[in-house]
Structures are given as C-alpha cells and as structure tokens.
Amino acid sequence: MYELIQVSEHGYYVDCPSKIGIVTLPDNRVLLIDSGNDKNAAKKVRGILSTQGWTLSAILNTHSHADHIGGNAFLQEQTGCAIFAPAFEAVSVSYPLLEPTLLYGGNPPSSLRGKFLMAQPSNVRPLSEAVLPDYVQVIPLAGHTPDMVGFRVDDVIFLADCLSSEQTLEKYRIGVLWDVTAYQQTLEAVKTMHASLFVPSHAQPTADIVPLAQYNLDAVTDIAAHIAALCKTPLTFDELLTRLFDDYALTMSAEQYVLVGSTVRCYLTYLYEQGTVTTMTDSNRFLWATKEASV
Numbered sequence: 001m002y003e004l005i006q007v008s009e010h011g012y013y014v015d016c017p018s019k020i021g022i023v024t025l026p027d028n029r030v031l032l033i034d035s036g037n038d039k040n041a042a043k044k045v046r047g048i049l050s051t052q053g054w055t056l057s058a059i060l061n062t063h064s065h066a067d068h069i070g071g072n073a074f075l076q077e078q079t080g081c082a083i084f085a086p087a088f089e090a091v092s093v094s095y096p097l098l099e100p101t102l103l104y105g106g107n108p109p110s111s112l113r114g115k116f117l118m119a120q121p122s123n124v125r126p127l128s129e130a131v132l133p134d135y136v137q138v139i140p141l142a143g144h145t146p147d148m149v150g151f152r153v154d155d156v157i158f159l160a161d162c163l164s165s166e167q168t169l170e171k172y173r174i175g176v177l178w179d180v181t182a183y184q185q186t187l188e189a190v191k192t193m194h195a196s197l198f199v200p201s202h203a204q205p206t207a208d209i210v211p212l213a214q215y216n217l218d219a220v221t222d223i224a225a226h227i228a229a230l231c232k233t234p235l236t237f238d239e240l241l242t243r244l245f246d247d248y249a250l251t252m253s254a255e256q257y258v259l260v261g262s263t264v265r266c267y268l269t270y271l272y273e274q275g276t277v278t279t280m281t282d283s284n285r286f287l288w289a290t291k292e293a294s295v
Contacts, residue, residue, distance in 0.1 A: 002044045004052070007197050007205070008154035010135055018067045019201045020045055021151065021158045022054075023136055029057040031136075033151055033158050034201070035071030038115050042071025046078065060127065061085035062141075062160035063148035064092035064099060066119040068201070073120035084127040088147035093124040103258035111254045141190075143183025144176065155196040162186055163216040165203035173248040174223055175216070177263050180270035184220060187213045227267050231277050234289035240264065 003015045004022075012022040013033075020041075021033030030049065036042055049056055056079045061069050064085065072083055072093065085093045092098045100108035100117045112118075127149070129138055139150040141162040151158045162183075164175045177183050190198075190213045198209040206212065230243050241261055245252055250260070268288055271277040280287045 002048065004048050007199065008156045010133075011153035011156045011158075013158070013199055013205075014045055014048060016041060016044075017202075019158075019199060021060075021153065021199065022049075023060075023133075023151075023153050024054070025057060025133060028054050030054045031057055031132075032059045032075070034062055034068040034160075035059050035075055037067040038070040038119075039074045042074040045071065046075060055079075056081045058082040058084060058131070060132075060151065061089060061093055061124070062150060062158070062201075063145040064089040064096075065145065065161070066096070066099065066115060066117055068160070069093050069096075069122070070115060070119045072122035072124075076122050082131075083122050083124040084131060085124050086147040086149050087126045089145060090124045090126050093119075094121060096121055100258070103262045105262075108258075109254075112258060116255055117258075139193075141186050143179050143181075143186045145178050152195065157193060157195040157198050159190065159198055159200045159209070161201050162190060163200055163203065163209075163212055165200075166212070166215055168202060169216070169219050173219075173250065174244070174260050174263055175219070176259050177220075177266050180220060180224065180266055181273075184217060187217050224267055224271060227264065228271055228276050228290060231271075231288050231290050232293050234280060234282070234287040234293055236285055236287060237261075237265070237268075240288060 006012045010024045014020040018037055023031040058081050096119045100112040135154055137152040141148045141150045144161045148160055150160045191210050197205050199205045277288055278291050
C-alpha cells in the first residue's frame with residue numbers, strides 16, 4: 001500500500017484506496033491527480049514526494065468526492081500548491097458542505113458531516129488545459145458526478161471513478177451515480193479509447209478496459225430494469241429503497257442511505273425521462289410506478 005509505480009515517461013501513481021496520480025514536470029516539480037481520502041493519506045504522499053526529491057506544484061482534482069480531495073487542505077497548507085478542478089466540481093471542493101447537502105437533500109445532520117462525505121475546504125481554481133503541460137490532456141467523464149474528468153498522461157489514461165471493479169460491484173451492487181445517461185455515454189466512449197494503460201481509481205490498472213467498462217454498463221442496465229420491475233407495484237421512495245437493499249443484501253446506514261438513495265433517485269429520473277415510470281399520489285403518499293401500474 002502506498003507504493004509508487006511508474007507507468008509512463010511522466011506518469012506515476014500511488015497504489016492506495018483511491019489511487020493518486022503523479023505527473024512529473026521540469027525542475028523536479030510534480031502535479032498530483034487527486035490527493036487521497038484524508039490528511040493521513042496526504043502525509044504519506046508528501047513523504048513519497050520528499051523521498052523522490054519532488055516539489056508539489058499543483059493538485060488536479062478529478063471530481064469533488066471526499067475520498068479524492070481529502071488531502072487537499074493539508075497539502076495546500078504545507079506546500080502552498082495550487083489546486084484545480086472542473087468548474088462544477090470546484091464549487092464543492094471550495095465548499096465541501098455542499099456534498100452531504102446534495103446527497104441528503106437539505107441541511108445534513110452531524111452524522112453525515114464526517115470525512116467520509118465531507119473533506120476540509122481548500123482554495124481551488126477552475127481547471128483548464130492552459131495550466132497543463134502538452135503531454136497531459138483532460139478527458140471528460142461525466143456521470144459519476146456532473147463534471148468529473150480524467151487525464152491522459154503520455155499514453156496512459158487516469159480514469160478517476162468512471163468505473164468500478166467487478167469485486168466492488170458484486171459487494172455494493174449499486175455504484176454511486178449522478179446522471180445515468182451521461183454515465184452510459186462515458187463508458188461507451190471509454191470503450192473506444194486507446195492507451196497503453198488505463199488506471200481507474202478503484203480498480204486494477206489494465207491495458208484492456210473494454211471488458212470492465214462493459215461489466216459496469218451491464219450492471220447499470222440490470223439495476224434500471226430491477227427498479228422498473230419493482231415499480232410495477234406503486235411504491236414510495238423509501239419503500240423502493242428498502243426493497244433494493246433487501247434484494248441486493250445491502251446493509252442500511254446513514255451514509256449508505258444517502259449515497260445509494262441519491263443514486264436510486266437518479267435512476268428514477270432516468271426511467272422517468274424514458275417514459276418507463278411516472279409519479280402519482282395516493283392518500284398523501286408520493287409514489288413511483290410504471291405507467292401500466294398507474295392506470
């Protein structure tokens with residue numbers, strides 16, 4: 001854990017729970033791709049940089065989830081480095097309370113304000129390719145979050161959270177999404193990409209990303225179909241969520257309620273826009289149902 005692995009002339013990654021990319025620049029300076037899940041991860045990464053004689057110039061955040069920006073504040077305070085993130089994501093990086101607020105749908109209780117869902121704030125600027133060397137390109141990867149990006153470094157692509165490992169999907173079943181359609185479009189685009197290596201944040205690096213991308217796509221199709229099938233009987237949102245937790249043998253917690261819950265709402269939006277499900281009210285209950293069930 002926290003082993004430094006070189007993958008291209010200018011590209012490295014730190015093997016840790018949320019892989020951290022490193023891009024070398026002239027004069028022993030480096031860029032980080034994300035900063036880990038907390039201060040302890042940031043300390044370990046800073047130790048690696050020191051051992052290599054590298055100076056941190058900037059952090060490139062792929063998106064605003066806490067396990068990718070959790071080291072920002074510590075590293076910025078210690079080194080004065082710049083931080084860049086895609087425009088939409090940069091708002092939540094600057095104001096991390098927005099993340100649990102968005103997931104919860106209101107002012108979140110203290111149980112949802114821990115480091116798992118809310119990092120410390122950092123000073124961040126919108127990302128543009130103007131701040132990158134010519135061997136680094138930004139790759140749009142929307143779907144997991146509204147404005148997530150990855151990076152091509154030389155001939156290696158850092159894929160952030162645009163797909164999960166088979167083991168993760170088998171365990172948690174419902175991967176966190178913001179926009180189902182955008183996510184499907186992103187994975188279809190990933191299947192057409194060519195690189196010597198793909199480095200997902202939460203799966204093993206591979207030279208052939210197509211099978212894993214298709215596995216993630218198939219999981220989305222299966223979940224959407226299962227939600228639609230459950231809605232053949234009109235259900236409130238919480239009734240639907242309970243059925244999904246039971247069917248997939250998941251364990252409810254405050255964090256899982258908001259993470260899985262927000263994702264299920266996004267699936268409902270996807271199915272609603274397709275015309276597969278609709279909404280109805282009955283005895284002051286707001287219900288989701290297939291159109292056949294609502295007649």
